[in-house]
Amino acid sequence: ERAEWVYGTDSYAAFEYGYEEIVDNVEALENEDIFNEEQIAAEIARNQLLLAREKRVADAVFNATTFVAAADHESITTEWSNIACTAFANITTVHDKLFAKIGVPRSKCRLLINDIIFRNIMRATEVRADVKYTVAVDKLNAAQKASYLAEFLGIEGVDVVTSFADSTKLGVEEAVFARLWSSEYAMFYIPCPNAGSWKVPGLGRQPVYKKFSPDYRIESYDEDQSDSRIIRVREYRGEYINTVFGVLMDNMTA
Numbered sequence: 453e454r455a456e457w458v459y460g461t462d463s464y465a466a467f468e469y470g471y472e473e474i475v476d477n478v479e480a481l482e483n484e485d486i487f488n489e490e491q492i493a494a495e496i497a498r499n500q501l502l503l504a505r506e507k508r509v510a511d512a513v514f515n516a517t518t519f520v521a522a523a524d525h526e527s528i529t530t531e532w533s534n535i536a537c538t539a540f541a542n543i544t545t546v547h548d549k550l551f552a553k554i555g556v557p558r559s560k561c562r563l564l565i566n567d568i569i570f571r572n573i574m575r576a577t578e579v580r581a582d583v584k585y586t587v588a589v590d591k592l593n594a595a596q597k598a599s600y601l602a603e604f605l606g607i608e609g610v611d612v613v614t615s616f617a618d619s620t621k622l623g624v625e626e627a628v629f630a631r632l633w634s635s636e637y638a639m640f641y642i643p644c645p646n647a648g649s650w651k652v653p654g655l656g657r658q659p660v661y662k663k664f665s666p667d668y669r670i671e672s673y674d675e676d677q678s679d680s681r682i683i684r685v686r687e688y689r690g691e692y693i694n695t696v697f698g699v700l701m702d703n704m705t706a
Contacts, residue, residue: 519700641698661688
């Protein structure tokens, strides 16, 4: 209905996030003929900001508390790590739930999974059955495999996420790398279109404070007490999830 969409502060709130890297002035002078320490520090800080941004999105999307209602989640009986899994039937079930909420055709939906789930499902018997003697699935590149899986499932596309980061705290601890996106979950969803309007919704958006920056800002300042220059990357950004446009799948991996 006209004017049905309701706006609230949770729809567009943005928060400040930032990371800093220190550049020792003496070291920078000693190494200036070899590399630009400020440029390297800026890239490190930027990467930290982007990883933290993606981690917040992953936590918001793969969130069993947010998608707790029966209409918003589906527990898979046979994990996709089992070659006998029934992925097509699973997608049919979650599409039925999504269709009941927003009436969207299966061909307009997408599936978000991490690389472990993707590798597992490409080994499934039913995924390979129809092309067992006609397509060398193992010789397809990653993009071709994702396209093939989407066609098999009858959906618009499959998004495979691969990001990981050191999960230990700062200090002298040994690095322990962990994926940002869990192998336990998958998301069947309708994406937001590129139009920057809340009137054209989808699963999620990241509102930004454009008066500060449309993305992020790189700054620097001197710190006299350490004879250093601080490189700082900042942004004002939020995460907003609309459960109407997605169904969270759990128990994806044994």
